[in-house]
Amino acid sequence: MAKFTGKKAKKLAKFNTASMGDIVFILLFFFMVTTTMRESEVKVKTDVPKASEVAKLERKDLTVYINIGPPIASEQARYGTDTRIQLNDAFKTVDDISHFIAAFREGLDEKDRPYMTTALKIDKDTKMGIVSDVKEELRRCQALKIMYNAIKAE
Amino acid sequence: MIRNKKETPELNSTSTADISFLLICFFLMTSSMDQSMGINRVLPPIPPEDQKIPENQIKPHNVLQVLVDGQDRLSVNQKTIDIRDLKATTKEFILNPNNDPSKSSKKEEDIPGAGKVMISEAVISLQNVRSTSYEKYLQVQNELTAAYNELRNEESLSRFSRKFDDLTETQRNVITTIYRQRISESPPKDTRKKK
Numbered sequence: 001m002a003k004f005t006g007k008k009a010k011k012l013a014k015f016n017t018a019s020m021g022d023i024v025f026i027l028l029f030f031f032m033v034t035t036t037m038r039e040s041e042v043k044v045k046t047d048v049p050k051a052s053e054v055a056k057l058e059r060k061d062l063t064v065y066i067n068i069g070p071p072i073a074s075e076q077a078r079y080g081t082d083t084r085i086q087l088n089d090a091f092k093t094v095d096d097i098s099h100f101i102a103a104f105r106e107g108l109d110e111k112d113r114p115y116m117t118t119a120l121k122i123d124k125d126t127k128m129g130i131v132s133d134v135k136e137e138l139r140r141c142q143a144l145k146i147m148y149n150a151i152k153a154e
Numbered sequence: 155m156i157r158n159k160k161e162t163p164e165l166n167s168t169s170t171a172d173i174s175f176l177l178i179c180f181f182l183m184t185s186s187m188d189q190s191m192g193i194n195r196v197l198p199p200i201p202p203e204d205q206k207i208p209e210n211q212i213k214p215h216n217v218l219q220v221l222v223d224g225q226d227r228l229s230v231n232q233k234t235i236d237i238r239d240l241k242a243t244t245k246e247f248i249l250n251p252n253n254d255p256s257k258s259s260k261k262e263e264d265i266p267g268a269g270k271v272m273i274s275e276a277v278i279s280l281q282n283v284r285s286t287s288y289e290k291y292l293q294v295q296n297e298l299t300a301a302y303n304e305l306r307n308e309e310s311l312s313r314f315s316r317k318f319d320d321l322t323e324t325q326r327n328v329i330t331t332i333y334r335q336r337i338s339e340s341p342p343k344d345t346r347k348k349k
Contacts, residue, residue: 021170057190129284
């Protein structure tokens with residue numbers, strides 16, 4: 001036994017983990033800056049079409065989202081499979097859009113209001129009828145800047 | 155002096171990493187990385203009710219009529235065409251290199267920073283019906299945007315020898331004035347009116 005005591009006495013080199021916290025914090029900041037909170041629970045299927053000429057959305061904070069599509073599977077028992085409009089967390093009709101837009105615009109800074117953009121997340125199987133209704137309603141609300149959401153196709 | 159001999163107590167920071175990891179996990183779960191991308195458009199404002207509609211302001215030969223019908227068939231100036239040909243057709247209509255009288259005419263305009271330039275007076279009229287699918291509609295919008303983007307890119311390459319995306323703000327304004335996106339959409343005939 002005595003032969004080995006010498007080796008046993010050697011201490012295992014201590015790994016300094018003090019900087020690990022800092023590194024993880026940097027990672028944390030990266031994620032905090034690059035990500036945005038999921039706006040709301042999506043209740044309609046919005047499988048947006050592909051397009052090659054897409055542009056990035058410039059100001060996410062000035063963007064209001066309108067989702068249009070058939071309700072997702074778990075909501076179909078209550079709401080059927082017809083195309084629906086989702087504003088915030090609930091199914092709404094075309095008539096509710098003006099209130100919705102007005103409320104969003106109220107919350108913006110005065111100088112930012114002209115740059116407000118409406119992002120239309122529309123399922124690709126939707127018929128244009130409802131889309132036209134929504135667009136007409138947006139014209140009435142003076143929300144003229146719109147964006148048709150799409151996936152970038154190569 | 156005895157005090158100086160005392161070592162500063164070390165703060166045990168092993169758990170900071172764990173706490174931060176928990177926070178990271180929270181942000182990873184609650185956030186979405188997906189970039190919102192899409193095609194930008196500006197809707198025309200609703201004209202005031204007392205405004206008279208000016209008639210024959212746009213000459214018919216300057217209008218390219220793009221129609222997508224209920225079966226998602228595409229026709230340009232009453233001729234059925236394939237979506238793959240739409241971009242080329244649109245470009246040709248706007249550029250009109252052989253000065254074809256049935257295509258868009260040009261007007262000389264003085265643009266600050268570029269001098270006198272011949273600007274096409276083409277207007278693209280996009281029509282659809284209520285039963286057109288959104289996918290087809292967006293494809294058509296995409297092709298029209300592509301046509302304009304290509305025209306702008308070609309113009310900025312010949313004028314400033316740089317791509318449109320690399321231009322300065324003023325140069326970009328010059329190009330967008332030369333090729334202004336004039337896509338006019340009239341809603342389908344039976345779009346519901348304000349009650």
